[in-house]
């Protein structure tokens with residue numbers, strides 16, 4: 107090992123003075139590069155802010171852009187992003203200060219004399235970044251230098267200048283911390299000659315003009331280099347390395363005391379030439395700039411050996427690289443081809459972020475030719491949507507890992523903003539310093555827009571723009587968590603419009619849509635902005651009232667919703683009147699989980715409907731029981747239909763004059779396996795609310811029609827069977843009605859064989875809603891009988907309008923039939939009126955011979971009741987008709 111060390115040392119002792127000088131130069135050059143990277147990065151960060159503000163001011167309306175208040179708000183809005191190292195001011199076209207991000211009152215201070223202002227007034231730098239000479243701040247009294255950009259309208263009209271005065275102290279601190287020996291000097295010089303920052307002796311150096319010194323003699327010849335001179339600041343002789351920062355009027359100069367470096371070299375701690383370079387490389391790689399002293403012989407030997415090996419390795423690598431270079435030539439050609447022809451956008455920058463080349467795909471995307479982009483900083487393409495912190499993070503990530511992947515907004519030459527997905531990779535030089543950055547970009551503006559659209563469609567209701575069911579569930583869970591934390595209760599409110607279907611039916615679906623939109627707006631206006639209004643579907647809405655401080659707020663909101671929903675809706679040519687039913691449940695009082703909470707609110711709403719609509723109802727546990735019973739009944743009824751447990755009984759209707767059975771009313775019964783034969787009253791409501799009424803009604807109709815066919819065959823073709831129609835069947839669109847007519851035709855039955863029985867109330871409701879289309883259509887083919895006549899408020903006009911064929915006197919009047927009593931008067935009046943209108947009368951509920959006699963005497967046409975016959979099966983009725991020749995009551 108010792109002999110190896112000696113060999114290296116001997117060989118190094120041959121190094122000449124020139125080589126030692128080279129070593130010092132190499133050391134200072136490394137410094138210069140490191141400082142340059144720092145300066146460039148800090149300037150880019152500030153420039154990003156300037157670009158952002160210039161863009162923001164540009165789009166302000168003309169009058170506003172000159173207002174100090176607006177400018178002050180705008181500038182101070184991002185003030186928190188600056189850490190005091192710099193601030194931003196806006197100067198008007200005459201050179202007077204308007205406002206500053208620090209909030210300091212600088213209004214009116216003239217900066218017309220500053221070099222940066224002059225440069226932007228004349229537009230001599232075509233809107234690029236201008237760095238002004240260092241000077242004392244007029245207001246701040248700090249040592250500053252200035253980054254600035256021209257602000258102009260889209261048409262190029264000069265609006266003023268945004269300037270970022272940078273406190274020079276920040277560079278002084280960084281330079282000071284970076285010195286590895288006290289005699290090293292680091293200086294940042296403005297291109298005009300003045301010193302911006304220097305260590306040591308900053309105070310004497312600030313703004314000193316180095317124009318007439320050796321530095322500028324060298325700068326005029328080359329943008330980087332090394333020279334030896336006596337410093338005019340501190341009188342020391344140093345070897346200086348300098349570098350003019352690309353595209354910026356800034357020069358970094360690092361001076362190293364020649365005698366100190368020579369001393370170090372002569373102590374054999376360092377080797378000259380390649381050896382020193384390798385050592386520096388190793389140290390720089392480890393993040394050290396210190397030249398350390400190795401006191402122990404073994405440690406020194408070990409170090410030499412490492413150096414020797416590293417040098418050998420490097421040499422071998424260079425040789426290998428040469429071969430490799432040739433081999434790679436082909437693939438380089440291929441890479442160039444790919445770069446030029448790839449559909450993917452590519453950009454290559456140098457280590458300072460200055461664009462070196464872009465491929466044609468990138469030119470297409472950005473609108474800039476390669477020529478226009480080369481020399482510019484990549485970040486200048488940013489649209490201003492991403493803030494400075496975002497770019498700081500990119501820089502940090504790339505510096506740390508050499509890699510960054512993400513999305514950012516850029517602005518094209520034509521001013522359009524586009525979103526790119528970008529991957530940045532670093533290419534390192536042999537010394538492991540960043541050499542190039544390669545960015546791959548693809549335009550994802552459309553993809554993002556369609557992703558956003560898909561997200562909106564998945565989470566929001568297209569008609570009203572409110573959160574949909576899915577989003578509502580999400581909100582509900584979040585609000586429940588909030589309640590758990592704050593212990594302030596939350597209310598879930600279900601709102602369902604009453605008879606909304608009729609709006610669709612009468613005014614059309616479009617008007618229905620319009621009304622739903624208006625409902626959404628009205629609901630939102632009833633609640634705080636922190637509450638959630640959602641549309642679950644159809645005419646069903648929910649409101650989440652969160653963090654309630656006062657229980658009465660819920661009642662107040664519910665009342666307001668009821669009021670707003672029952673206020674007429676202006677739908678263009680129509681005005682619609684509607685109401686709503688509301689169910690309310692509280693968390694955590696009523697339930698511990700979202701599903702139960704939703705169920706509760708739904709039950710409370712259902713109860714409000716049951717109680718007559720246009721009201722609100724709080725959830726109460728008994729509702730759960732009622733719902734449970736109802737749900738059971740629904741599933742039993744479903745089973746009953748499937749298992750054929752429904753029956754039809756027929757109650758004969760007698761012609762009072764002849765005593766003959768001429769008609770029969772079809773009455774549905776449920777042969778319940780446990781509870782026996784059930785009347786419609788026990789299951790029709792459930793059939794209606796579950797929608798089963800449509801299927802059951804259809805089944806009853808078909809059975810009745812078949813029976814009518816048989817009965818007509820036995821008696822006469824004039825025999826009629828009547829069927830009851832529920833209001834719900836009318837609220838259906840009537841589409842199955844045509845199927846009924848077809849069915850009658852199939853059976854070769856005249857439509858007149860069937861009488862449709864409707865209640866007086868149904869007729870009134872239908873009339874008031876102008877939806878008599880279905881009824882009229884049906885009536886055009888079948889006869890209509892008005893059930894329970896006298897119990898409602900039907901007028902003669904309605905009877906005429908609907909062309910009713912039969913009136914059925916309400917059994918209440920029949921049961922009150924006593925000679926000379928009111929019941930008789932009413933029955934006589936009904937019969938007389940009906941006959942005048944050409945309507946036949948059927949008396950229902952005849953239970954005594956007396957009633958029968960009075961009605962017959964009063965001229966009533968037909969009778970029905972237990973006295974005449976209870977409801978009987980189809981077969982029994984058929985038998986009775988076969989015996990028809992004999993009247994049943996005589």
Ligand SMILES: Nc1nc2c(ncn2[C@@H]2O[C@H](COP(=O)(O)OP(=O)(O)OP(=O)(O)O)[C@@H](O)[C@H]2O)c(=O)[nH]1
Nearest residue numbers: 602603604605606607608610615618619643644645
């Ligand atoms: N115009 C319009 N109608 C819709 C929309 N979605 C559902 N509907 C209709 O809204 C109606 C909702 O009716 P329901 O709530 O069942 O009944 P309702 O008439 O409001 O009666 P109640 O709720 O019992 O008072 C149905 O007729 C649906 O066809 C929509 O987006 N636009």
